[in-house]
Amino acid sequence: MSDKPTTIKEIAKILKISVSTVSRALNDHSSIGLTTKMRVKKLATELNYEPNQKAIQFLQGKSHIIGVILPELSESFFSTAISGIEDVAYKRNYTVLLAQSHDDADREKLLVEKMKTQRVDGLLVSVSKTTSTYEHFEIFKKLNIPVVFFDRIPPIKDIHYVASNLENGTYEAVNFLLKKGHRTIGMINGPTTLVASHERKEGYIKAMISNRLKFDPSLIVSCDLSESGTIEVMNTMLNHRRKPTAIVTFNDYVALFAMRHTRSLELEGIDFVSYANLPIINYMDYTPIASVEQFPYKQGKKAADILIDLINRPKNETGTEQAYFNVVVESELIISNIK
Amino acid sequence: MSDKPTTIKEIAKILKISVSTVSRALNDHSSIGLTTKMRVKKLATELNYEPNQKAIQFLQGKSHIIGVILPELSESFFSTAISGIEDVAYKRNYTVLLAQSHDDADREKLLVEKMKTQRVDGLLVSVSKTTSTYEHFEIFKKLNIPVVFFDRIPPIKDIHYVASNLENGTYEAVNFLLKKGHRTIGMINGPTTLVASHERKEGYIKAMISNRLKFDPSLIVSCDLSESGTIEVMNTMLNHRRKPTAIVTFNDYVALFAMRHTRSLELEGIDFVSYANLPIINYMDYTPIASVEQFPYKQGKKAADILIDLINRPKNETGTEQAYFNVVVESELIISNIK
DNA sequence: TATTTTCAAACAAACGTTTGCGCACATTTT
DNA sequence: AAAATGTGCGCAAACGTTTGTTTGAAAATA
Numbered sequence: 001m002s003d004k005p006t007t008i009k010e011i012a013k014i015l016k017i018s019v020s021t022v023s024r025a026l027n028d029h030s031s032i033g034l035t036t037k038m039r040v041k042k043l044a045t046e047l048n049y050e051p052n053q054k055a056i057q058f059l060q061g062k063s064h065i066i067g068v069i070l071p072e073l074s075e076s077f078f079s080t081a082i083s084g085i086e087d088v089a090y091k092r093n094y095t096v097l098l099a100q101s102h103d104d105a106d107r108e109k110l111l112v113e114k115m116k117t118q119r120v121d122g123l124l125v126s127v128s129k130t131t132s133t134y135e136h137f138e139i140f141k142k143l144n145i146p147v148v149f150f151d152r153i154p155p156i157k158d159i160h161y162v163a164s165n166l167e168n169g170t171y172e173a174v175n176f177l178l179k180k181g182h183r184t185i186g187m188i189n190g191p192t193t194l195v196a197s198h199e200r201k202e203g204y205i206k207a208m209i210s211n212r213l214k215f216d217p218s219l220i221v222s223c224d225l226s227e228s229g230t231i232e233v234m235n236t237m238l239n240h241r242r243k244p245t246a247i248v249t250f251n252d253y254v255a256l257f258a259m260r261h262t263r264s265l266e267l268e269g270i271d272f273v274s275y276a277n278l279p280i281i282n283y284m285d286y287t288p289i290a291s292v293e294q295f296p297y298k299q300g301k302k303a304a305d306i307l308i309d310l311i312n313r314p315k316n317e318t319g320t321e322q323a324y325f326n327v328v329v330e331s332e333l334i335i336s337n338i339k
Numbered sequence: 340m341s342d343k344p345t346t347i348k349e350i351a352k353i354l355k356i357s358v359s360t361v362s363r364a365l366n367d368h369s370s371i372g373l374t375t376k377m378r379v380k381k382l383a384t385e386l387n388y389e390p391n392q393k394a395i396q397f398l399q400g401k402s403h404i405i406g407v408i409l410p411e412l413s414e415s416f417f418s419t420a421i422s423g424i425e426d427v428a429y430k431r432n433y434t435v436l437l438a439q440s441h442d443d444a445d446r447e448k449l450l451v452e453k454m455k456t457q458r459v460d461g462l463l464v465s466v467s468k469t470t471s472t473y474e475h476f477e478i479f480k481k482l483n484i485p486v487v488f489f490d491r492i493p494p495i496k497d498i499h500y501v502a503s504n505l506e507n508g509t510y511e512a513v514n515f516l517l518k519k520g521h522r523t524i525g526m527i528n529g530p531t532t533l534v535a536s537h538e539r540k541e542g543y544i545k546a547m548i549s550n551r552l553k554f555d556p557s558l559i560v561s562c563d564l565s566e567s568g569t570i571e572v573m574n575t576m577l578n579h580r581r582k583p584t585a586i587v588t589f590n591d592y593v594a595l596f597a598m599r600h601t602r603s604l605e606l607e608g609i610d611f612v613s614y615a616n617l618p619i620i621n622y623m624d625y626t627p628i629a630s631v632e633q634f635p636y637k638q639g640k641k642a643a644d645i646l647i648d649l650i651n652r653p654k655n656e657t658g659t660e661q662a663y664f665n666v667v668v669e670s671e672l673i674i675s676n677i678k
Numbered sequence: 679t680a681t682t683t684t685c686a687a688a689c690a691a692a693c694g695t696t697t698g699c700g701c702a703c704a705t706t707t708t
Numbered sequence: 709a710a711a712a713t714g715t716g717c718g719c720a721a722a723c724g725t726t727t728g729t730t731t732g733a734a735a736a737t738a
Contacts, residue, residue, distance in 0.1 A: 005482070007693095007694060007695090008694065008695065009694070009695095017717075017718085018717070018718045018719075019694085019695080019696095019718090020695095020696080020697075020717080020718065020719080020720090021716085021717055021718070023694095023695065023696060023697085024696090024697090024717090027696085029697095031715070031716060031717075032716070032717075033715080033716055033717085036716080036717080050455075050456060051694085051695075052397075052458070052693090052694055052695075053456055053457060053458055054393065054396050054397040054400075054402060054458055054693090054694085055397050055693070055694035055695050055696095055723095056694080056695060056696080057393050057397075058391075058393040058394050058396075058397040058693090058694085058695085058723060058724075058725095059694080059695055059696060059722080059723055060695090060696080060723085061393070061723075063393060065436075073412055073418040073421055073422070074415060074418040074419060074422075076413060079412040079413040079418050080413060082412055082437070082439075083412070083413075083439060083441075086437070086438060086439060090438070090450075090453065095436050095438075095453065095457055096436065096437050096438070097404075097434050097435065097436060097437075098421070098425070098435050098436075098437040099425060099429070099434075099435070100421075100422060100425060102422075111429075114429065114434065116389070117389060117390075117392055118392055118434055119391070119392055119393055143344070346723095346724060346725090347724065347725065348724070348725095356687075356688085357687070357688045357689070358688095358724085358725080358726095359687080359688065359689075359690090359725095359726080359727075360686085360687055360688070362724095362725065362726060362727085363687090363726090363727090366726085368727095370685070370686060370687075371686070371687075372685080372686055372687080375686080375687080390724085390725075391723090391724050391725075393723090393724085394693095394723070394724035394725050394726095395724080395725060395726080397693060397694075397695095397723090397724085397725085398692080398693055398724080398725055398726060399693085399725090399726080400693075679738100680737105680738085681736100681737080681738070682735105682736080682737070682738085683734105683735080683736065683737080684733105684734085684735070684736080685732105685733090685734080685735090686731105686732090686733090686734100687730105687731085687732090687733105688729105688730080688731075688732095689728105689729085689730070689731085690727100690728095690729085690730095691726105691727090691728090691729100692725100692726090692727090692728105693724105693725095693726100694723105695722100695723095696721100696722085696723100697720100697721090697722090698719105698720095698721090698722105699718105699719085699720090699721105700717105700718090700719080700720105701716105701717090701718080701719095702715100702716095702717090702718105703714100703715085703716090703717105704713100704714080704715075704716105705712105705713080705714070705715090706711105706712080706713070706714085707710105707711080707712065707713080708709105708710085708711070708712080
């Protein structure tokens with residue numbers, strides 16, 4: 001029965017017309033008479049004709065596939081972001097080729113290669129924590145395949161990216177705590193190598209200054225984001241001559257580690273604010289009093305939209321300066337309603 | 340500079356030999372002299388030649404892409420499973436086209452269509468909760484494109500699938516509680532429509548019988564898995580004439596809801612055992628004392644392996660009865676080390 | 679020397695589709 | 709009546725690669 005899919009050729013043969021006529025008829029080309037057009041379309045549906053995408057992709061040199069490389073789908077941020085990416089992709093007739101780097105720079109490099117051999121039309125990347133060189137992305141620039149980075153942005157120039165406004169998010173978080181009466185606010189920041197850590201620090205400082213308070217750098221500590229690392233810096237915090245009454249943490253996990261540690265010391269009364277707003281905090285018994293939502297879905301959506309725009313932009317005339325998309329998605333402080 | 344990728348033709352022209360010779364030289368065909376082979380390979384690497392996958396895929400009618408449709412990546416089970424799928428796929432030179440149904444049957448149907456037009460070589464599916472018809476998968480059978488189901492298996496015949504042994508998992512869980520001295524064990528089961536609920540029940544019964552205990556059906560209650568639903572059935576449990584001293588729950592979320600509820604009633608001392616072994620329980624303050632691990636990574640891996648085997652199986656001679664892979668991945672009771 | 683075998687490389691078809699060009703016919707404009 | 713314009717369709721090339729068949733020459737056999 002349905003052995004091989006129907007081709008345009010077969011339709012042509014049955015109707016005793018040329019392949020080109022069939023092709024044009026199906027694509028509503030202007031130079032085809034109404035009658036033949038109808039005949040072709042009728043038979044096409046009867047035979048369940050579906051254009052062979054591979055042939056078209058090959059012919060046009062377009063795959064209609066976008067590659068997505070991200071660190072970890074088990075991180076809620078990314079699994080939500082991918083939904084946004086997917087939705088845009090499907091709406092705009094692209095499909096998503098997925099790969100996780102598992103925060104391994106070597107694997108990431110390999111995956112970028114794979115994406116290249118698969119000839120994706122564009123690439124969406126959130127770089128791994130351990131990535132320190134970026135030449136593998138340069139290849140894409142040479143091949144004129146657009147790359148858009150999101151959330152985890154490499155510190156290089158001339159790239160497209162979408163990221164959340166961490167500075168502003170932190171500003172609001174600190175401001176919220178200040179309004180609540182706190183005067184000694186600690187911050188458990190991430191590794192200093194991350195751009196994100198820097199931005200958070202700036203937000204912190206901005207909030208202090210705009211409230212006419214003095215900024216005390218010793219209240220900001222760097223942390224490797226592990227549980228042991230968090231405990232270590234928490235101890236530093238708690239032994240600080242100005243013991244913080246509130247702490248802003250790099251993410252929800254750090255917040256949980258820190259909170260667990262303080263409780264194990266039977267210390268109460270420190271307010272925590274964190275990032276990411278993970279769904280799991282709904283299941284927690286003790287939660288941060290607020291969390292900065294980064295809207296991963298929106299971020300993924302935006303990034304995918306930009307990428308597909310770039311793919312379909314008119315051929316960049318040589319000489320024309322290329323513009324880079326640097327989109328910042330605003331974040332929002334979500335105040336927990338759980339007491 | 341590097342405008343268009345190098346083709347086999349260009350190499351042929353430069354070396355003044357035919358395209359076919361170049362092709363065969365690159366593919367180590369036996370009938371090519373060593374000298375020409377070397378010359379070709381040398382030039383190929385110099386020019387950064389990479390075969391145009393689209394052309395090859397088109398020519399061979401193979402895409403080397405497997406489609407994966409699953410309900411929700413934000414569910415830890417699936418985000419872990421996809422890692423297993425991915426790893427196998429990449430190792431065996433396939434790429435993964437991903438799509439989430441978000442547990443919406445209509446969307447799932449649409450995605451299956453998309454996968455068809457993209458001409459994937461095979462399909463990996465975990466069906467949505469709301470899917471009740473299955474014709475959209477039949478099309479693939481007609482097109483001779485293999486489909487492998489995993490975890491969420493549709494109740495139809497003649498399919499390939501990979502699933503975990505829930506019956507056995509429950510058996511072990513109940514057995515564990517019995518060995519611990521419990522004699523009145525409740526079970527919060529899922530909706531009766533799910534195959535999974537049925538299997539859990541069987542496991543429960545089997546454990547009771549093999550311990551020469553009487554099975555009391557009223558100790559098993561069905562639940563819609565929501566928080567309110569869980570609280571409701573928990574109340575039923577707690578008011579039962581034989582109040583359970585231990586409870587087996589359908590999954591970790593239900594366990595959390597139930598535990599929170601009992602604690603809010605200031606009831607202590609009920610042992611909980613649940614499924615899934617979510618990473619989040621590491622962050623919880625009160626956790627189930629054990630959880631049935633379903634090895635999603637392994638399950639994903641297995642499913643992908645089977646699928647790719649099916650894709651590459653020798654042409655099924657018409658007449659030969661097709662065998663169906665029904666693989667059951669054993670589950671394992673993980674006993675929590677958190678006191 | 680005449681014939682067969684082997685090796686190395688070329689030729690050409692094929693995959694399914696799009697598209698520039700051209701041809702034949704019909705209709706309208708000079 | 710001739711020329712220009714328009715309409716509807718076919719021809720053939722092109723995309724990059726693989727692969728069955730063929731060719732040509734050198735080497736081995738008779």
